[in-house]
Amino acid sequence: MLDANIIVVGGGCAGMQLIHSLLKLPLEQTGNIILIESNREITHKSWCFWSKNKTEYDFLISKYWTELKFGSVSSDLSKEIAPYRYNYINSEAFFDFHFQLISNSPRVKLVYEEVEKIQSVNGIKRVFTRNNEYQAQHVYNSALDFTTIDSERILLWQHFKGWFIKTDQATFKPSQATMMDFNIPQEKASHFMYVLPFSETEALIEFTAFSIPSGYSDENYDSFIKNYIDEKFNCSYTILREEKGKIPMTDFKFPATSKEGVIHIGSLAGSIKPSTGYAFNRISRHTAYLLESFLDNNKSIYKKQGLARFHFYDTLLLQIIKDQPEQVAMIMNKLFTKNSFYKILSFLDERTSILQEISLFYTLPKRLFLKEVLKYVWFKFQK
Numbered sequence: 328m329l330d331a332n333i334i335v336v337g338g339g340c341a342g343m344q345l346i347h348s349l350l351k352l353p354l355e356q357t358g359n360i361i362l363i364e365s366n367r368e369i370t371h372k373s374w375c376f377w378s379k380n381k382t383e384y385d386f387l388i389s390k391y392w393t394e395l396k397f398g399s400v401s402s403d404l405s406k407e408i409a410p411y412r413y414n415y416i417n418s419e420a421f422f423d424f425h426f427q428l429i430s431n432s433p434r435v436k437l438v439y440e441e442v443e444k445i446q447s448v449n450g451i452k453r454v455f456t457r458n459n460e461y462q463a464q465h466v467y468n469s470a471l472d473f474t475t476i477d478s479e480r481i482l483l484w485q486h487f488k489g490w491f492i493k494t495d496q497a498t499f500k501p502s503q504a505t506m507m508d509f510n511i512p513q514e515k516a517s518h519f520m521y522v523l524p525f526s527e528t529e530a531l532i533e534f535t536a537f538s539i540p541s542g543y544s545d546e547n548y549d550s551f552i553k554n555y556i557d558e559k560f561n562c563s564y565t566i567l568r569e570e571k572g573k574i575p576m577t578d579f580k581f582p583a584t585s586k587e588g589v590i591h592i593g594s595l596a597g598s599i600k601p602s603t604g605y606a607f608n609r610i611s612r613h614t615a616y617l618l619e620s621f622l623d624n625n626k627s628i629y630k631k632q633g634l635a636r637f638h639f640y641d642t643l644l645l646q647i648i649k650d651q652p653e654q655v656a657m658i659m660n661k662l663f664t665k666n667s668f669y670k671i672l673s674f675l676d677e678r679t680s681i682l683q684e685i686s687l688f689y690t691l692p693k694r695l696f697l698k699e700v701l702k703y704v705w706f707k708f709q710k
């Protein structure tokens with residue numbers, strides 16, 4: 328006898344969004360669900376994403392900004408982004424909501440164990456932890472092992488550390504978030520600052536580096552943040568808490584399922600946008616797709632998702648970040664100063680038409696991108 332109809336491995340961003348969606352269906356359709364999570368400690372994350380329509384998680388958005396700012400050595404631009412808005416969800420609120428949902432639902436069982444392997448025997452999925460085995464009809468997996476990424480693909484990391492600070496005087500413009508400010512020392516990697524003001528006196532000030540494999544020491548991060556606050560805001564402040572993390576940036580094409588028919592979700596399904604690291608919105612869209620597939624007995628799960636041309640654009644940018652990180656600030660400067668923020672956000676969201684993309688590429692350094700296209704074609708040809 329099966330332990331459940333569905334097993335979800337990993338109760339992070341994707342696992343929780345999936346369970347939330349499944350619980351909107353009647354019990355007869357989902358059957359019982361087991362969520363297997365290896366970690367009792369929740370890593371704090373500040374999830375931001377832009378939207379112009381209603382989203383599944385509007386009720387968890389505690390702050391949004393209607394204006395975005397881009398900074399570089401030569402410009403300091405801020406623009407209204409209507410009809411978009413830039414939303415913030417605190418991961419604590421996200422997990423409180425989902426844990427409450429799970430504890431209120433008799434059909435979901437949460438177990439804290441580490442999944443070691445998953446097999447399929449006669450269509451039944453067998454999930455093994457150190458001491459137990461669980462069997463189910465469907466398994467959704469978000470446990471990503473980076474060593475499984477094809478070594479021929481690009482794998483870079485976006486490293487960041489931020490301080491949530493409270494200032495002694497009114498310092499920030501609460502309606503304006505800084506998406507990228509490259510006006511800081513660039514050194515060997517591409518560096519920028521990210522600023523999310525929650526009020527005139529509270530903000531998250533985050534330093535981000537693209538492409539250094541192992542990140543920096545805490546002292547290094549701290550000095551970037553401290554210098555930025557001193558130079559940009561010149562205020563006295565208290566550090567309330569810190570946030571630190573790294574996000575993979577890869578052009579590896581994550582398969583929709585494993586060979587055993589285990590359905591991939593979240594990062595394991597390629598939901599992290601390779602060139603930016605944004606994932607929350609993509610996970611929401613993928614979850615909606617997974618639910619549709621589930622209602623269709625998962626017949627459509629193998630269908631390719633996303634448009635190939637955006638994967639190609641991402642790969643070109645990753646090649647540049649990898650080989651010429653010093654060019655990234657200049658490329659971003661051209662992108663942001665010569666295009667509307669609306670067009671940039673639509674492009675990063677993969678919602679533009681080919682014509683819009685051509686007009687956007689026209690504003691970027693053509694020779695540099697042409698060289699990257701030739702490099703891309705050459706590598707393809709070699710394989």
Ligand SMILES: Cc1cc2nc3c(=O)[nH]c(=O)nc-3n(C[C@H](O)[C@H](O)[C@H](O)COP(=O)(O)OP(=O)(O)OC[C@H]3O[C@@H](n4cnc5c(N)ncnc54)[C@H](O)[C@@H]3O)c2cc1C
Binds near residue numbers: 373375441443574593
């Ligand atoms: C600090 C930080 C800030 C971010 N900010 C943003 C942002 O502003 N906007 C945005 O769009 N994206 C952001 N991201 C990127 C992205 O949203 C997250 O990485 C997202 O959490 C990915 O979801 P996931 O479910 O694939 O992975 P996770 O949320 O990491 O969940 C995976 C879960 O699986 C569990 N697990 C792993 N292995 C096993 C195993 N063997 N057995 C059982 N359980 C296992 C883990 O403990 C974890 O709980 C951020 C990422 C980080 C790290």
